[in-house]
Amino acid sequence: MPKLTKPILKKDSPHRFALALLAGAWMASTLILADSPIIPGYRHLLDKPEISPAERGELLLGELNCVACHQADPASQDRIWARSAPDLSAVGSRVTPGFLRRYLSDPHSVAPGTTMPNIFHASNAQARDGAVDYLLHFLTSLGGGLQASKTGGSQALIEKGETLFHSIGCVACHGPQSETQSLEDGRDYIPLHELAAKTTVDALSQFLQDPSKVRPSGRMPHLRLDAKESRAIALYLLREQLNNPQAQGAAPSQEPGIAFAYYEIDGINALPDFEQLQPLKEGIAEAITLNLPIERRNNDYAIRFVGNLEVTQAGMHTFISASDDGSKILIDDEVVVDNDGIHGRAARNGRIELSAGSHTIEVQFFNGGGGAELSVAWLPPGARGRRGSAIAPELLSTRSGQPMIPLLSESFTVDPQKALMGERMFAAMRCVACHEHKDLKPMRGAKGLAELSIDRAEGCLGDQIGRGLPDYQLSQTQRSDIKAALRARHAGPLSPQQTVQRTMAAFNCYACHQRDGMGGPSSQLAEAYFGTTFEIDLGEEGKIPPLLDHAGAKFRPEALQSILSSDALHIRHYMATRMPGFPESMVERFVEAIGQVDDQPAHASGPAFDESMAGIGQKFVGVSGMACITCHRVSGQDALAIQGIDLSSVYDRVQPGWFRSFMLNPAAYKPETRMPAFWPEGQSPFADILGGDATQQIDAIWTYLSLKHSMPLPQGIVPKGEIAMELVPADKPIVHRTFMKEVGPRAVLTGFPEKLNVAYDFNVVRLAKIWRGRFFDHSGVQSGRTDTFLEPLGNDVLDLPKGPAFSFLDGPDAPWPVPALTDRNVGGRFKGYQLHQTNQRPIFRYELESVSIEEAPEPVIQPGGTILKRSFSLKASSAARGLYFLAAEGDQIEQIGPNQFKVGEDYDIELKGSFPVEPIIREQGTLKQLLIPIRLDGEAATLEQIIQW
């Protein structure tokens, strides 16, 4: 969870709000709260005189989904982007009947600002209530009914949720939620009305993890919340439920004891991710011990205890877990004691400051083999001693928090007859026009957009909207804008500029980003809720999402696409606000348009790759050059002063032409940037390098950046693992023996400074994995008693064939050996390695029968990342017949040039031999194999394989 560098608002009293709600808020249905529908982006357009009322009207026609009833004619279809309404196919499983009833009866009073129109505004109360009742039975029948939330809440988790809500960007659209905090910044925020009476913690938390399931329009984007984050935010938003008086009368939902779940996992050697596992057995234990009322096996199992801990005294608490093998204690989802890994009885402790009251406690345990032991103890404030005392059973309860049930819950039984009537009503009232349901069609048609009588007083836009027509409670401006759009009847698609602005308004990009002088968070909002995840001196640049002026020129289209729709290339790790994910359809349209609008950079393809230029670039970036590393990280390594954007991401994100112009004058693109101009007036401070030519020098940096994760570290960076036992090759390669996942217990790894990494499996004698970027975490076998088979730390991991590199075959059709898990020396016997005298690169040696083989893996730098060259040198005392090299294996192997092959979508290889290479592509099982017969007629032969991926 990001830590705010700014204090966030004080917490309000959920209790008070709940009482207020109970005391009178329901009467609200009789009050008139005439809020017009809130479309936050609309407000931004209003502030911009260049944007015509008709354009604003088109936005509204889409956002209010007018076109669901009034079909747009083909000429204007592309201008009006219908915003689909929530999917109600399972609404009964997430919304309470009480809320639905009130909301259907009068959406505007229950949720002022909603875009849901009132259908019953002109109906008499009796008719309305009858129709609402049918609809209610119908809607409640959808999705199997509302289940009580399995997870309960606690004040501590609610506070976590509050911090998250107010730091990761929720406030940009919804505004701060504290009652004491009301912003008057002239912006529109989408209110969250009566949530505590509307839904349950589980339902809301599920929604927050992927809002697009219920709201396919994408207006509510996902913020990449994990299960715990979404639960915390849900708990916070529904915090009034914590003190729901109805829960007190309800059956006690907290039983004494603690819930446990039992799992069996073969070969377990560390605590698993329990969220991904299905328990074999579950139950309730009196206390956190292994003395459980279940049968369990002796080895290879894990147990998780989850419950609620009643803290009687606020203050610093110490928790102790002594276990054999590993264990963890989490309080309020925070790891307090980490005693993971295979070990004999070992005790670890941790401290946490706790308020009095209820907190969640989770204890995880596993046993690989041998003795099993778990003893959990604590030292409440003031307690002395080292061992602590057991947690008294009466302080434990089974729920992971206090029960939370929706306010004003009522018991409700669906009457199938009424539900059936409701379904008909759903079509009759034209609800289906917006909320699709099966293949139901609206019973009555409506005029097309072009045929509407705009000024009719009884129409949707009139002053006395007729019975049965939707009342959106539009403001005067909204009405006149819509009328303007209908009158103007603009035809044809939007211009790229309009597309960009329309997108940013519809999806509320303006909430965070400024472009064309529109948008960005208000200064009050920015001041209070836009922070950084750690203390970083980047000023506003560190807190506020970037200006989007020139974004179309800056970003590679595919990069922008990734940023908008996936987690990739979100590189502002210091910014607390998260970039949300948007639907593909929106992203494609936007990326294309913004690319057309913004000035296209000259020099679109960038300089041709040149190894010496990369070296010069590396010097510029280092301390003896421009010292970019003062403020920029490189490949995960810390910068010297300010931990700004990692340079290894630049090449993937930005266009070469923009890079040139930006480097010459950063302030022209980002007025407030801290990035200095290193070539003032185009003059280089390094007149003796590349003739002092600014453009060439910038191209050298670009060439260096093109190595991406393979960028060798520039001078001045002090390499440090991001984690305690990370191995970081700096000035020479690291050859390292270890256990490695999918490579085995006789793995020999090499990490090159060029950010190429290779892993050999010398049980089988084969090159098993290659990857780029970060090398390896050594803690898997080195922190205490551990034997965790870890994966590579870096990226672009490529798995190579499972069989040995070389083998003798009876003929070209004979099967290639398929080693079993424990088979050894299938491809010969490993004989060790020699480090090259100058560059310290290893040359591995192995013997296969009479043939002695040397293999030298070497990095070859090139744009996009270093590739691998394997040089083999084979010697035999006598001619060796029937020896083959397995050059590749994959679903598809295709020859793409002389001795060049494409292996599936994964990689390309190129081969050179001291003998004529006569490749054989053949099938073995479901895979294709590329074999090279080795011609070792004389005493020696060489073979070179280049792997590009």
Place this chain on the structure above:
Amino acid sequence: MVRNPKTVSYDIAMTHTQSTKGRPSSLHSLMRLIPLLLALHAQCEESDYYQIDTFPTEALPMEVGAMTLLGDGNLLVGTRRGDVYVLENPYGAPEAAQFRPWARGLAQPLGFLEHQGWIYTAQRGELTRMKDADGDGAADTFETVCDAWDISGNYHEYNFGPRMDKEGFMWITLNKPFGGQPYADPEIKQAHWRGWAVRVNPDTGEMFPMAAGLRSPAGVEDSPWGDIFYTDNQGEWCNASKLSHLEFGDYHGHPWGLPTQKLAGEPFDGIPQPVSGTWMKDMHHQIPQFKMPAVWFPYDKMGKSPSGLRWDRSEGKFGPFANQLFVADQHHATVMRVVLEQVDGHWQGACLPFREGFQCGIIRLCFGQDASLFVGMSNAGWGGRGNRPWGLQRLRWTGKVPFEIHEMKAQPDGFTLSFTEPVDPATASKVEAYAMESYTYRLESRYGGPEDDKQELKVTKAVVSEDGMRVRLHVDALRAGYVHELHLEGIHSQSQRPLLHGEAYYTLVNIPRSTHL
């Protein structure tokens, strides 16, 4: 009557006050004892005789797992993380010594041996030899000598050694695993050769099985007469930690590695699963190949996890214990002393306290050129005494001779103790000055076991030799196959010094048939 060491030291103090001041024994007030105790401790401290120097290792994770002396006197130090350093200038002020990186990336090297210009080390996967062929100060050539044993991918499969025997073979002891084994042989559900001692022909790389039944053999060492001994750690099928003599064909009691017998062949073929609960001394009836330990280290009294061991071959430069064996403990951060003798063909003897207070659990010992003892340590994975996570220290003899039991040897009817200086016959000839009891252990599947079948023994006579250097103890009812734990109380040297340590633990496997010196 045997008490824990703390109680014993109180009693020594009591005796002391009685004999020198003649106070009545009613002086049982603890308040009065404390200053006397302090005075006594001030009088004889281990550090007066053996001083610990500490090399600064805060900056490097010096989790020492392997050490050997290089030809030039520098010390080669390997860490559990796989880094190897040359400690240059190791004999002067510790701050002046320098760690120079020599190699890295090894998998848990837990022993070094220099042989013909190569450094041999047993890594997890293989016996490797390495050297600096181009002379640039760092190793560049790493050759696999032997990788004939399997590893299942379990953390506990450590390998120790090599040490060379008198026939020129290199011995390696192989730990058994503990917990998950992802690369287990599907047939036996584990990896082969775990729990075995093997030796390797360094010229051919051929591996020969030598002994089975090892558990966690954290130290392996060649004796001055060319035999191989090893230390094993208390655990399942090992009720007490021990030092054992390794000979071809031995079985040491742990059943883990027995399935490998089919690969080992004679004389191992057919060792059955031992019956849990059998007295150790009776095991040879069940399994003829069963080997009794040379020395048991009673749990908590003499450490908890014996590890590295070295004989003092300095001919007196390390003090009065020439040719004796020094054994480190990974839990107590101590170095113990062991004296051995061969009785009826079996090596047996006593362990005695020597020096405590190192900065964490000790893994390796190595004598330096100047006969100082390098002590390498790490607490990674196994907590122990001391306040540091790792370290390298140096133990130096100050030149002063402590008043200590020098040796303890078995006699048909008792023991002979020798001392480092003449004893005061008035104190040493009293039988009340000697408290003794005996106990033994079972071979059991449980994790560690109690001192069993305990019996107090009566010292009937204590005869001081003419030169005062020896005391012959006559003891009622010695028992073969039992630890004989001895506590000395109130014995002074002729110069009226108290003993620095007054306890010894003799593992009496065989009772000698005739008196010897």
